[in-house]
Amino acid sequence: MAPRVVLVGGPDARAxxxxxxxxxxxxxxxxxxxxxxxxxxxxxxxxxxxxxxGGDDQQPGGSYERAHHRVALEAVPSLAARLRPRERPLxxxxxxxxxxxxxxxxxxxxxxxxxxxxxxVPELRHLTGTHPxxxxxxxxxxxxxxxxxxxxxxxxxxxxxxxxxxxxVAFGCTGGRHRSxxxxxxxxxxxxEVDGLDVEFVARDAAG
Numbered sequence: 001m002a003p004r005v006v007l008v009g010g011p012d013a014r015a016x017x018x019x020x021x022x023x024x025x026x027x028x029x030x031x032x033x034x035x036x037x038x039x040x041x042x043x044x045x046x047x048x049x050x051x052x053x054g055g056d057d058q059q060p061g062g063s064y065e066r067a068h069h070r071v072a073l074e075a076v077p078s079l080a081a082r083l084r085p086r087e088r089p090l091x092x093x094x095x096x097x098x099x100x101x102x103x104x105x106x107x108x109x110x111x112x113x114x115x116x117x118x119x120x121v122p123e124l125r126h127l128t129g130t131h132p133x134x135x136x137x138x139x140x141x142x143x144x145x146x147x148x149x150x151x152x153x154x155x156x157x158x159x160x161x162x163x164x165x166x167x168x169v170a171f172g173c174t175g176g177r178h179r180s181x182x183x184x185x186x187x188x189x190x191x192x193e194v195d196g197l198d199v200e201f202v203a204r205d206a207a208g
Contacts (some may be wrong), residue, residue, distance in 0.1 A: 002059035005046060008081060009034045009063025012073040013052035020051075023080040035061035047163050049083060069105055082166055090198045091159065095129065096190045097176025097205040106170035107162070108185070110151065115144055118178040128206045129181025138182040148183060150189050159197065176205030 008017055009030035020027045028048075030037050030075070038061065041048060053069035053076060064070065071079050084092075096103050099203050118124040118137045138144050151169075159167065169187060173179040181203045188201035 002093075005048040006051060007038070007041065007048045007063070008053060009067070010049045010052040010057060013053050013063075015073055016053040016076045018052070019076045020080050020083070023064065025080065025083055025085065027080075032065055033113040034063045035059055038063070038066060049164070052064065060123050066125045086165045086198070088196055088198050089159070089162070089164065090166045090200065091191055092166070093184040093191065093201050094168050094170040094172055095176055095180035095184040095201075095203040095206065096172050097180070098174060098189050099173045100176065100205050103168065103170045103204065104170070105168050107167040108155070110147075110169065110171045112144075112147070112171055112173050112179045112183055115141055115173075117174070119175065124178070128177045129179065129183075129185065129203070130206070134178055135182045135185075138179055139186065144179075144183065148186055148190070150188065155187075155191065156194060159191075159194075176203070 006020060006025050006027050007030055008027055010019065013029045014196060017029050018026050020106060035055070038050070049069070050067045051069045051071065052063040053071055053073055057064045059065065069079055094103055094106070102109070115138060118127075118134050121137065124134050124137060129135060129138065155169065171180040171184040171187070184203065185201050188199050193200045
């Protein structure tokens, strides 16, 4: 895929720029007039990823308010690895716990707390969604299978339309160890069959 422009704002933007550039990313550092720069880029139809590095800039329409990614300076190397230009788009199927907060960079957010929870089954409670017994419990629910089927159909249609190198489909449940893990892993398996995509599965809170 062609490199995307990365606009970087915030108090630590200039310090972060060299790390991003070293990863082969085309970077433009926003100045004090960031809101005006962003409006101009939008008017010109520029496709960009907006990164805010550091604390809140307190600017209406500024980089903090509109950022796709808000990170501290020490997190820039990890972000650079994810934003580096790719030959094929990467889709991350992420499992997370609502009790630990929403993921910052979710493209699609899927709440799966309506499903029956394996936590309340004593013999399953200590296991995670990567265990076959937990997967069987969750995927044995008709609502889980229908959700996956409907979502897979939508994602297969919409993912090629995104002009981004990395997208995240985030599945959330209460503790991030059972339902979300099963559905994220199953969706990663399904999307792994789609030509032209790289797919990864991440269970953010499963060890908690």
